[in-house]
Amino acid sequence: MRIAVLGTGMVGRAVAGRLAELGHDVFIGTRDPDATMARSEPDAMGNPPFADWHAEHPQISLSAYPDAAEGAGPVVNALSGAAALDVLSQIGADTLAGRVLLDIANPLDHSTTPPTLSVKDTDSLGEQIQRTYPRTRVVKALNTMNAYLMADPDQLADGDFSTFVSGNEDEAKSTVTELLEAMGHRDVIDLGDITTARGSEMLLPIWLRLWAALDTPMFNFKIVR
Amino acid sequence: MRIAVLGTGMVGRAVAGRLAELGHDVFIGTRDPDATMARSEPDAMGNPPFADWHAEHPQISLSAYPDAAEGAGPVVNALSGAAALDVLSQIGADTLAGRVLLDIANPLDHSTTPPTLSVKDTDSLGEQIQRTYPRTRVVKALNTMNAYLMADPDQLADGDFSTFVSGNEDEAKSTVTELLEAMGHRDVIDLGDITTARGSEMLLPIWLRLWAALDTPMFNFKIVR
Structure with missing residues (x-):
């Protein structure tokens, strides 16, 4: 399946690398591919230059956001929350329609x-995106854990934790759930429609404090029941 | 130990009952003890009349809020969030000082x-209370789970889930942690100072949606690490 991953940071790289490993054709989108490849310093979050990562993942294409999204099946928003709506507007509602x-x-x-x-x-944010792009099938997921655990859940406790999905369309949630399960997520909980993204996004305040208290981002939420 | 529990609802009853079972002298506080005992209908949340519950827990005292708090060691705020600051003002800063x-x-x-x-x-809310009563040693805890699990964690998965504490004073957090462990809480995580109560209070939006999605309130968060 052709999948577009928007964003070249830690989340974009982790998810793109994993999806490519699973056999998908992955196109990473960025604002200016030449500029992204030319950078030789770590980015603002301390990630090594993208070109170094890309050298180890040559099968993954890098292109401008609209080119990456064009022709893709699922599109993955691995951008910062602050950048997401702006980048999606560069791609445009018609390209995103039905995706x-x-x-x-x-x-x-x-x-x-x-x-x-x-x-x-x-x-x-999930609802803002869904409202702005009513023809796009938005599914919120993976936003409640560290990038390494998103991509490869087995790295912690054999993946014995929970992953949430929120979205208005059952079929779109099924598509995402299949991708998540292929990546190793074992307990995918459907929270309901896209308004339930309020719940998973509001996990971030305790996630950030647990990161400080536990002194590691390698933890996750398991819903015991 | 003498412990005051403010509130006669599901949370107050569950926690008071458990603390009494553990051998503590428990004083439940209410606005008007005669009115509370006289009620013969279920309350707004559908709980049976307090008098019915009290008949099975005759060793627990019921008194007006200030009388319950007077002379107590720890005070438990088992009130609704909307009522808490008003009730604490009825007790007063001097009675709450040092508690x-x-x-x-x-x-x-x-x-x-x-x-x-x-x-x-x-x-x-934890910070609001701490700011309003600077001489009181506020510890936020137990607000992230159903009342039955607060009081008796073994009711679900042998208590294999996490419980958070937030507060400015290590000694106060130790006192609360000892109470929690005596109740059966096995994994008490110190999130940090009272500002970290923002994290645990903001778990409520996903808690409420999980309750709907799972169709039961008998679930809890475990921090896998």
């Missing part, structure tokens, strides 16, 4: 420490 | 379905 959009982004405002949520409780 | 206050309340606004949070992300 399953796996939305991993969290609407974090990094101007405070720890970050706060720029939208919450009565709205969510 | 460990175990704050279980969540600042839920029940005028919407599902409820939203009246304070969140940049503040929390």
Whole structure:
């Protein structure tokens, strides 16, 4: 399956690498591919230059956002929450129409420490994207864990934790759930329609504090029942 | 140990009953003890009349809020989030000074379905209480699970889930952690100072949606690490 992954940061790389490993044709989208490949310094989050990562994943294509999304099946939003709506507008509603959009982004405002949520409780980034692109089939998922665990759940406790999906369309949630299960996610919980993304996005405040308290991002939420 | 439990609802009853079972002298506080005992109908949440419950727990005292708190060691806030600050003001800062206050309340606004949070992300009910009563040692805990699991964790998966504490004072958190462990909580995670109550209170939006999705409140969060 052809899959577009928007974003070249830690989340984009982890998910793209894993999907390619599973045999998918993965196209990573970025604003300016030449600029992305030319960077020789770590990015703002401390990730090594994209070109170094790409040298180890030559089968993955890098192109401008609209080119990556064109012709793709699912589109993965692995952007920062602050950038997501702007980048999607560069791709355009017509290209995004009918597509399953796996939305991993969290609407974090990094101007405070720890970050706060720029939208919450009565709205969510998942809903904002769904409202802006009503013909796109938005499914929120994977936003509640570290990038390494998104891509390869077996790295922690044999993947014995929970993964949430939120979306208005059962068929789109099934497509995403199949991808998640192929990646190794064992307990995928359907929270309901896209408004339930408020719940998973609002896990970020405790996630950030657990990261500090446990001194590692390698933890996850399991819903015991 | 003498312990005051503020609130006669499901949370107050469950926690008070369990603490009495563990051998503590428990004083439940209510606005008007005569009125509470006189009620013969289920309360707004569908709980049976308090008098019925009390008949099975005759060793637990019922008194007005200030009388219950007077002379107590720890005070447990098992009130609704909307009522908490008003009730604490009836008890007064001098009576609450120096006390460990175990704050279980969540600042839920029940005028919407599902409820939203009246304070969140940049503040929390735990912090509001701590700011209003600077001489009281506030510890947020137990607010992330169903009342039955608060009181008796073994009812689900042999208690194999996580319980969070937030507070400014290590000694107060130790007092609460000992109480929690005596009740059966096995994995108590210290999130940090009272501002981290923002994290545990913001679990409520996904808790409410999981309750709907799973069709039972008998689930809990385990932090896998």
